[in-house]
Amino acid sequence: MYRVLLAEDEILVRLGLKNSIDWKRFDMQVIADVANGAEAWSVYEKLEPEIVITDLKMPIMGGMELITKIRAVNPHTQLVILTCIEEFALARKAMSLGVSDYIVKHSVSTEELEQVLSKLHAELSVSSVKPPVPEADAGIMKENLLKDYLFLHRFTPEQFALKAEEMNMSLSPRHIVACAMDIDQFEQLREKFKDDKGQLIRVSLLNVLNEVIKVYGHCEAFHDNESRYILLFSSPDSISEKEIEESMLRMLGHIRKVMRTYFNVIVSFGISSKQSGFQHLKQQYKECVEAIEQSFAGGTGNNYLWASRDDEGNSREMEERLLRLPDLWEKLSVGFQADFSDQIQHFIANRHYRTKLEAQKAFMQWLHSPVLSLRLTGEEMTALCSSYAYRLAQAKTLHAMIELYGDFVKDLTGKITIRKRTSGPVTQALRFIESRHAEDISLQQVAETVSMNANYFSTLFKKEMDVNFIDYVLQFRVEKAKELFLHSNLKSYEIGERVGFVNYSHFSRVFKKYSGLSPREFRKQWGAESIEDVQHEDL
Numbered sequence: 205m206y207r208v209l210l211a212e213d214e215i216l217v218r219l220g221l222k223n224s225i226d227w228k229r230f231d232m233q234v235i236a237d238v239a240n241g242a243e244a245w246s247v248y249e250k251l252e253p254e255i256v257i258t259d260l261k262m263p264i265m266g267g268m269e270l271i272t273k274i275r276a277v278n279p280h281t282q283l284v285i286l287t288c289i290e291e292f293a294l295a296r297k298a299m300s301l302g303v304s305d306y307i308v309k310h311s312v313s314t315e316e317l318e319q320v321l322s323k324l325h326a327e328l329s330v331s332s333v334k335p336p337v338p339e340a341d342a343g344i345m346k347e348n349l350l351k352d353y354l355f356l357h358r359f360t361p362e363q364f365a366l367k368a369e370e371m372n373m374s375l376s377p378r379h380i381v382a383c384a385m386d387i388d389q390f391e392q393l394r395e396k397f398k399d400d401k402g403q404l405i406r407v408s409l410l411n412v413l414n415e416v417i418k419v420y421g422h423c424e425a426f427h428d429n430e431s432r433y434i435l436l437f438s439s440p441d442s443i444s445e446k447e448i449e450e451s452m453l454r455m456l457g458h459i460r461k462v463m464r465t466y467f468n469v470i471v472s473f474g475i476s477s478k479q480s481g482f483q484h485l486k487q488q489y490k491e492c493v494e495a496i497e498q499s500f501a502g503g504t505g506n507n508y509l510w511a512s513r514d515d516e517g518n519s520r521e522m523e524e525r526l527l528r529l530p531d532l533w534e535k536l537s538v539g540f541q542a543d544f545s546d547q548i549q550h551f552i553a554n555r556h557y558r559t560k561l562e563a564q565k566a567f568m569q570w571l572h573s574p575v576l577s578l579r580l581t582g583e584e585m586t587a588l589c590s591s592y593a594y595r596l597a598q599a600k601t602l603h604a605m606i607e608l609y610g611d612f613v614k615d616l617t618g619k620i621t622i623r624k625r626t627s628g629p630v631t632q633a634l635r636f637i638e639s640r641h642a643e644d645i646s647l648q649q650v651a652e653t654v655s656m657n658a659n660y661f662s663t664l665f666k667k668e669m670d671v672n673f674i675d676y677v678l679q680f681r682v683e684k685a686k687e688l689f690l691h692s693n694l695k696s697y698e699i700g701e702r703v704g705f706v707n708y709s710h711f712s713r714v715f716k717k718y719s720g721l722s723p724r725e726f727r728k729q730w731g732a733e734s735i736e737d738v739q740h741e742d743l
Contacts, residue, residue, distance in 0.1 A: 206230075206328055207253035210237040211244035211270065212286055213262045217309055221257065224314055230321045241265030245273055252278070255324055257307070259286040271303065279358060282324050319403070323348070343410065346373055347426040350436075353482075354489050361483040368482075374417075375424045376438040377481055379448055382488035383435040383456065384474040384496040385413075388504040388600055390431035393469055409433065409467070416462055420455045432496070434489065435459075448478070456507060472499040473507045500560045501602045523552050525606055532613040533574075540574060547573075557602055567596050567605050569690045571612060575683050584670075586679065588615060590720055629654040629661065630668045641680055642704040647673045681705070682718040689727050696723040 208227065212218040218237050227233055232255065236247045242264040248256065256274060260267035267285060274281050283303045304327065305320045326344045349367055352358040359367065368375060387393065387409075399405050406427050413433065417423040422438040437455065439448045456473050463471045474496025476488040495510040501522050502508065526548055533541040547570070556562035571589050592612045599605045626634065632654045637645065650673070651661040666672050671679070681703040688699045700711030700723070716722045 206232045206255055206325070207235045207251065208232050208255045208257065209244060209247055209251075209253040210234060211239075211241060211256065211258040211262065211267070212237070213239045213259060214309075215239070217259075217286070221317075225317060225321065227321075230318075230325045232321065232325070239263075241267060241270040244270055248274060253281070254328060255282045255284070257284045257286065259309075282327060284320060284324070327352070342371070343414070346371055346424060349373075350424065350426050350434075354486055361481065361485075364482050373424055374422060375436055376422050376440060379439040379478055379480060380482075380485065380488065381437045381452055381478050382476040382485070382492040383437060383452075384428070384492040385433045385435060385459070386472050386474070386496050386499060386504075387431040387433075387463075388470040388472070390469075391598060393467060409463075412462060412466060413459065416459050417455065419458070420451060423455070428493075432493075434492070436485070453507070460505075470505045472496060472504045474498070475507060475509050477510055497559070499601065500563070501558050503601055503603060519555075519558075522557055522602055525603075526552055526557060529606065529609060532610060536613075536617060537574075544570065544573070560600075563602055563605060564596060564599075565690065567609060568593060569687075570609065571596070572683060572686050572690065574616065586682075586718055588612075626668050627664065629656055630665055633661070633665065637677055637680055641677065641684060642702060644704070645677065678714050679718050682715050685711075685715060685723070686719065686726065689723070696727065699723070 205228075210218055210221055212221070218239070222234050222237050235251060235253055238244050238247060240262045241258070244256070244258060245265065247253075248270075256270075258267040258270055271283055271285075274283065285303055285306045286309050287306050288309055304324060307317065307320060323344070327348045329345060349364070349371065353364045365377065393405060394400065397405050397408075410425060410427060410433070413425040413435070417425055417435065420437075422440070424436045426434055428434045437452050439451065443451070452475075460471055460473075463469050474492045474494070476491035476495065479488060491510040495508045498508040499506065501519070529548060530541050530545040533544055547566075551557065551566050556566055571592055575585055575589065592608060595608055596605060599608060633650050636650055636653050647662055648658050651658040654661060656664070662673055665676070669676055684703045685699050688694055688702060689696075692699075694702070697708045697711075700708050700715075703711075705711035705714070712723055715726070719726060
């Protein structure tokens with residue numbers, strides 16, 4: 205029976221974990237539950253349990269220090285971290301130390317806990333002498349072995365070869381090719397399966413993949429992340445290079461056809477170099493993942509070779525499409541068109557269109573740039589940008605992003621066309637707000653600037669801008685903040701100060717009110733999140 209140590213300073217969480225699970229069902233027993241890392245380390249030194257489930261933030265000794273000490277003496281102990289949503293930056297660091305899984309406190313269900321324990325049981329079973337296991341469990345064990353070798357570096361190539369042989373893994377060390385399979389329109393597939401967590405999809409797709417690859421032999425498949433699966437294809441020495449390539453391409457074509465027939469999805473494949481020996485698997489995994497990234501600019505439904513990742517023909521076609529984007533603004537603003545054209549040139553020169561993350565950030569900037577340049581601040585505009593931002597985040601290809609941006613400009617054109625021109629006083633007020641938005645400006649101050657009675661100016665402003673003065677100023681500040689988030693590496697509190705908010709908490713509340721996301725959430729979605737942002741989010 206596998207022994208479990210629980211370390212958690214919140215007594216209700218600790219007791220909830222201990223008492224809500226039928227541990228015997230997973231061949232496990234809780235041998236101790238403690239309130240801090242120091243106590244946990246003392247228990248670990250004496251009893252050396254196979255599983256440690258620990259919180260990250262505890263008194264006396266935290267979870268990170270405990271994990272580091274355990275890893276220093278035993279690389280095989282199964283570690284699971286308990287974390288809160290706001291601790292994910294720390295959780296990512298913990299995962300680099302070979303943590304098996306994480307559990308989000310206060311929101312995890314019993315079903316999710318049992319899934320984690322089932323996975324731990326399977327991983328521990330790999331190194332234990334056990335009676336024959338069902339085929340489904342054997343599949344989990346093979347997948348865990350591959351992931352332990354590729355990602356957690358738990359075995360040498362020689363150890364991996366021995367374990368693969370013990371588990372009857374259908375993989376030869378000769379002529380190995382790694383293939384990354386990515387599923388287009390994965391969200392629609394998840395909706396079709398009504399499977400928010402993706403477990404049903406994962407099992408179904410792996411079952412189908414395994415049925416297909418059985419026909420060809422010398423191949424293993426495992427789930428990598430959400431929409432991506434990895435195939436490891438190998439061949440005996442007795443066939444020629446040409447036969448190896450033809451057999452692999454037949455298999456990929458077969459898989460593509462089956463996926464379209466049974467799941468109505470299009471799949472793309474990234475194909476690594478061909479190598480012999482398990483010592484090259486980690487590099488081949490990186491190669492096939494890099495190769496599949498070409499589908500972002502090249503389109504889905506194709507095979508992409510790592511060796512030909514610099515496809516100049518495809519690059520020229522995409523560059524030409526991008527260069528035509530500024531033409532969309534010709535009828536709306538010649539000035540903005542020229543500025544946008546410069547941004548496109550810079551984007552192309554740096555080849556940012558090849559990387560999904562860089563392209564997403566750029567298109568997000570291009571959504572928000574006209575808001576300030578064309579004085580389009582308002583609830584309707586905020587809603588429009590938010591809608592297209594969400595759709596951009598879901599887009600899997602550059603082609604889809606370009607199409608979405610074209611639709612965005614068309615929608616914007618319609619709104620600008622029906623919008624009335626502002627009067628002289630309101631235009632003057634808008635310029636004043638733009639130049640002094642970071643200062644403590646008031647309705648009375650702006651009314652005096654345009655030589656009008658405050659009440660009359662307030663009514664005129666609301667009539668022409670369809671938003672009251674205070675809301676307009678706050679929305680303008682939020683849009684300026686978004687611009688800084690997208691164009692700078694300033695901390696969130698620094699951005700708040702630059703756009704006129706003295707208090708960070710006030711800035712965070714206003715930002716979320718008008719954008720639908722907190723500053724941290726916005727930066728996490730479209731840029732790099734910093735530790736300082738995490739700390740200030742908790743204020």
